[in-house]
Amino acid sequence: MIPLNWVVALGAALFAIGAVGVLVRKNPLIMFMAAEMMWNAAALVFVTFARSFHDMTGQVMAFIIIGTAAAEVGIGLAIIVSVYHHRHRLDIDEVSELKG
Amino acid sequence: MSGALGPEYTIVLGVFATMIMVMLAKNRTILAYWAALAAVVVSGVWTIILWSDRALPLSLYAQGVTVDGFSLVINGLVLLASAGALLIGWNDERYGADFPALVLLALLGMMVLGLANNFLVLFLGIELLSLPLYILAASGGYAESREAGLKYLLLGAFSSGILLFGLALLYGASGTMVFTQLGNSPLILPLAGAGLALTVVGLVFKLGIIPFHMWVPDVYEGSPLPVTSYMAFGTKVAAAAVLLRFLFFGFSLAVGWWEPALGYLAVLTMVAGNLLALAQKDMKRLLAYSGIANAGYVLVGISAHNQSGARAMLFYLLVYGLAVLAAFAVFTMVAGDRKSVSLNDLTGLARRSPWLTAFLTVAMLSLAGIPLTGGFVGKFYLLQAALYANEPGLAIGLVVGAMIGLAAYVRPLQRAFQAGDGAVVPIRWPIAGAVVVIIAVLGTIGLGVYPAPIVHIVNHSAAFDWLH
Numbered sequence A: 001m002i003p004l005n006w007v008v009a010l011g012a013a014l015f016a017i018g019a020v021g022v023l024v025r026k027n028p029l030i031m032f033m034a035a036e037m038m039w040n041a042a043a044l045v046f047v048t049f050a051r052s053f054h055d056m057t058g059q060v061m062a063f064i065i066i067g068t069a070a071a072e073v074g075i076g077l078a079i080i081v082s083v084y085h086h087r088h089r090l091d092i093d094e095v096s097e098l099k100g
Numbered sequence B: 001m002s003g004a005l006g007p008e009y010t011i012v013l014g015v016f017a018t019m020i021m022v023m024l025a026k027n028r029t030i031l032a033y034w035a036a037l038a039a040v041v042v043s044g045v046w047t048i049i050l051w052s053d054r055a056l057p058l059s060l061y062a063q064g065v066t067v068d069g070f071s072l073v074i075n076g077l078v079l080l081a082s083a084g085a086l087l088i089g090w091n092d093e094r095y096g097a098d099f100p101a102l103v104l105l106a107l108l109g110m111m112v113l114g115l116a117n118n119f120l121v122l123f124l125g126i127e128l129l130s131l132p133l134y135i136l137a138a139s140g141g142y143a144e145s146r147e148a149g150l151k152y153l154l155l156g157a158f159s160s161g162i163l164l165f166g167l168a169l170l171y172g173a174s175g176t177m178v179f180t181q182l183g184n185s186p187l188i189l190p191l192a193g194a195g196l197a198l199t200v201v202g203l204v205f206k207l208g209i210i211p212f213h214m215w216v217p218d219v220y221e222g223s224p225l226p227v228t229s230y231m232a233f234g235t236k237v238a239a240a241a242v243l244l245r246f247l248f249f250g251f252s253l254a255v256g257w258w259e260p261a262l263g264y265l266a267v268l269t270m271v272a273g274n275l276l277a278l279a280q281k282d283m284k285r286l287l288a289y290s291g292i293a294n295a296g297y298v299l300v301g302i303s304a305h306n307q308s309g310a311r312a313m314l315f316y317l318l319v320y321g322l323a324v325l326a327a328f329a330v331f332t333m334v335a336g337d338r339k340s341v342s343l344n345d346l347t348g349l350a351r352r353s354p355w356l357t358a359f360l361t362v363a364m365l366s367l368a369g370i371p372l373t374g375g376f377v378g379k380f381y382l383l384q385a386a387l388y389a390n391e392p393g394l395a396i397g398l399v400v401g402a403m404i405g406l407a408a409y410v411r412p413l414q415r416a417f418q419a420g421d422g423a424v425v426p427i428r429w430p431i432a433g434a435v436v437v438i439i440a441v442l443g444t445i446g447l448g449v450y451p452a453p454i455v456h457i458v459n460h461s462a463a464f465d466w467l468h
Helices: A004-024 A028-053 A056-087 B002-025 B030-051 B069-088 B099-115 B119-138 B143-174 B189-207 B215-222 B225-250 B255-278 B283-303 B307-335 B354-368 B374-388 B392-417 B431-449 B452-461
Strands: B058-060 B065-067
Touching (some): A004 A028, A028 A056, B065 B069, B065 B099, B119 B225, B189 B255, B215 B225, B255 B283, B283 B307, B283 B392
16 A cells, blocks of 8 residues: 555645646646646545545545536636637736736 | 524525526526525524524534534624625626626625634635636626636635645644644644645635735726625635634644734735735725735734634624725716726715715725724724734734825825816716615714624624633
8 A cells, every 4th residue: 555645745746736837837727727736636635634544524525626626617717718718819927907 | 403504595595596587587687686685684684583592602514514603793794795795786787697696606605604613614615705706706898807807716726725735734634624623633743734834825815915915906906896895895704704713713722833923914914905005096906905904904803812802803894894895885886887996086076976975085084993983993902902912013013004004095085075177077876886885884983983782792702712
């Protein structure tokens, strides 16, 4: 069996990659994907700990995270598409009419 | 008792009713607004009935939710916020047919956050609150609104990710998901520290505390006016409520872990938020920075980590919300068909509409904390709580922040009393908006002159006996 620490370290690595992705990428789609990666890293860590505790609540949490992420993707893609419709390019630096 | 979650069930039914009405009408329909408002009113009445119920506090669903005085007061606050948003955007063709249903859904999320006593419920509440607000922010139908929706979505998903990872680490460190059991379980230290830090950062992101505030001004400026008022009042209440419950229920024994950090963040937010508000020309942006600064005041109540802090925080949320509702109702009327109000649009407002100017004056003076308005009493209680907790730094930060804020809030008033050039254009008064502004202004003055009844309610709600 894979030691607990390794899986948690994998989760932390995924989380860090996701966080860096949100902060440095310019394309809203990629940024959104990176944010979803952070969610999935959390779900992985929840499942890992739930398994080591023999406790079901962590597993339930993972399912809730997956379901909520699906809902969020539905809304998120709709918003991204509506922004794309009006400028036909996706670059977060160009979506900047609001500043100050 | 089975009726303890009645207010929440009422809102669920209200969501269904509004959606069915929009489906039947195949268009925007005034009936949906009435159904939503009725659900809010029934839920409010049920909350008041529960208040006198002796069975409270009550823990349901394996301690997943707690119905107590605190959650009932939060219910009342967010119901007020959503009624205000519904009335400010009443039957407005600009915001789409699903505006009332989305407002109710976000309201449900806020109410769930007031009840949360478990990571699962906390996360569900945050998402139930955020997802409808992403759509609402983008629902204005113009480019800035879509941009606001996009930015809110990306930053919201990012901060939810941080929050979730923090919760996962806390679960690993303690083996439990229930707030009240966190204190009793042996914590694995580095894991618990990292988890607590990430969770607090995630929640503070939602609250809009500096340095996690970058999204707030853009989202507030781009969103339609009623949605901005909803975000400024409702989401602040919900985020502050869940942060308070999480820290007070879960980490009341480990105050040293979070209290200093939150204290520094509060002082930074109060001072910097008010400084940034000074330079703003757009009124929605001004209220965004005011919202950031006020989140700092709210954080004072949390970092005072005593009962008077929790009470002062609840009281302050009410006075802040009333002032924000009054200001947004006035700005909506001044804006008319335009998307936003700038300083120049306010020039000559005293000539165009003396009443609206008077109402705006009350709202702005309350935000600044002038005596005889609720804002003064709210800041007074926060100051008292900070001094009880032996935190003079917090008290000094609060006073300095309020002094800077006064200058920011007086600028729009100064413009309003300037003589405008050109013809005096009268302002249309929609009945719904007038109701909001009159109730909010009466409440603001009432709380400033005679706060005793609300103070009594708040004192009974935040009765966390394990705090001193």
